[in-house]
Amino acid sequence: MFEHIDSRSSTPIYAQIASRIRVAVAAGELTSGDGLPSVRQLATRLRVNPATVVQAYRELETEGLVEMRQGAGSYIKDVSPERRSRERASEARRLVREFLAESARRGIGPHDLKQALDAEFEGGKR
């Protein structure tokens, strides 16, 4: 779940960590009551500043996805199916936004994009 955290990316590390957890929740890999690694464990594993992990967990706590229990670690809070589909939707939008930004950087316009998308989907169906 936490592979390839990239310090060079313009997305701060804490945001990358938070995003992975959101994705895992959206995909059903993590559900209500599941424990997250402790700040110490995750920071050690990823070799990042522990404050970064705390920031990620805090952000998720503010969103109501995670509960940080004093002295007992951090857990995924009650996650309803609606919540999961909302997370899937926002993850999808985030992916699309990134994709569009990258395309713009390469000078590829909407027409070419649409053509490419259609071609890929056709290929997938077969």
Next chain:
Amino acid sequence: MFRAILYTQWKWARPVLVLAAVVAGWIPLQALRSAPYKTMGTYHIPSLYSSITAASTGYQFLALAVAVVIAISSWQADSTRQHVYALSLPIARWRFVLMRFGAGAALLGIVAAAVGVFGGVAAAIAPLPPMLHAYPVGLALRFWLGSLIPFGAIFALLTSNPRKVKWVVAGVVTVFAVDIMLASFGVTQAPLLKGVFEGLYAPGGPLTAFLTRWMLIDV
């Protein structure tokens, strides 16, 4: 802390200490075995005396050699690493230096003890004539104190800043050179050089230990 420092210096000097102990055992045995007997089964006293005097010289060489080696080995490990480790330890520099000195002195004490023990044993099993006695303790003490002088000198040299040492040595050599030059022109009688030699060789001076004899057996 001292124990830790002593352990490291002991480890580094172990082979030398073993060798020194062997020599410390060999010297008296050699001296007592080589002195000829009179017909009545005891020693020919004048020959015994010259044997023991030769042994005394042997002891003095041993003391000098061991002192030099232990002084160098005290700092060898630190100086190859530019003293970074010692400087990073939570101990005042002078304390660390003092403990290294103390450890070296303790190791020299071990060699001195070996000198005393082996000398005492060798003298005890030899058939000494009635008016001669063995002085192993006195010998050991003289050995120890005698070895501390060259040890201290070389230790001090290795402890000080190399740049400072170069300046001091250069300064001393210059002063003596001037002294000698003036004497050669007949201006003076080389008072400095004379003074130094007299001081060194005077009774109670630093070289006294090496100018008297370290006799295992005496009246």
Next chain:
Amino acid sequence: MSDAIVLRNVGYRPGKDFAIRDLSMSVPTGAIYGFLGPNGSGKTTTIKLILGMQTPEDGTIEVLGHQVPQAAPQALARIGYVPERLHLYASLTVDEIMRFHKAFYATWDATRAEELRRQFNLRHEQLVSRLSKGESGKLMMLLALSTQPDLLVLDEPTDGLDPVVRRDVLSALVEYVSARNATVLVSSHLVHEQERICDWVGVMDEGRLVAEMPMHTFRSGIKRLRVHGAPPVLPAAPFTLLGRSPVAGQEEEWGVRGWQPEMQSWLEAQGATLRETIDLDLEESFVELLSTARTGGSR
């Protein structure tokens, strides 16, 4: 005490060619402070001053509340130091060096030391002189961490180590920092590694501290702009222009510091258009900052 290390107007001149002049630096308690700078910029010299190994000619240095070098032993009792080059006695074994080190620190944690020794795969009877670069790096880190220091001073701790050893060493470091509110000063040219673990950054260049701030401020503060149609001479800008370099035709790339999106209107007032704002990673930010500091404003 809010700062673990404070340097005030420190001056030091070890030789004719190099000098540290008027250096002021603060490492907040609990921070993981990344010390960046090119070779020869004075990082190692500054570290030696902080540890009381050299005496500054001007200014004051306070480490963990103690004046250095006057009270260096008191400070050093709470510091774990990993130097650039192996500093341990070559003729001792791993076991002997651990026992030697332990004799000088009242806070030595024998259980933790043994744990780390096993984790780092160091055998008791290995001679320090026969250790590989990775093993000696691990040993130095082991000794530094086992005294339970309040401050860790690391000079290129992972330089020359293979990736596996580097991970082991960094994990042990991060684990220690998570468990204890220790402060870390780590000097390294491995900028991407610094980026992951440091929350503060100090950039040194030619004996001066050129920048000192939280990591995210440093990264977000320095950007590259793609600008079109800017006039050759510009009036004073609301941001710091680090440098301009032409790309193609009327396009230029600007290195900027302190840029805010609202400043785009200032650009447009000069007749230029902003094509793109590029976020830089730590390495690019650092290079951008230093290339300016050297050439004095334009590339």
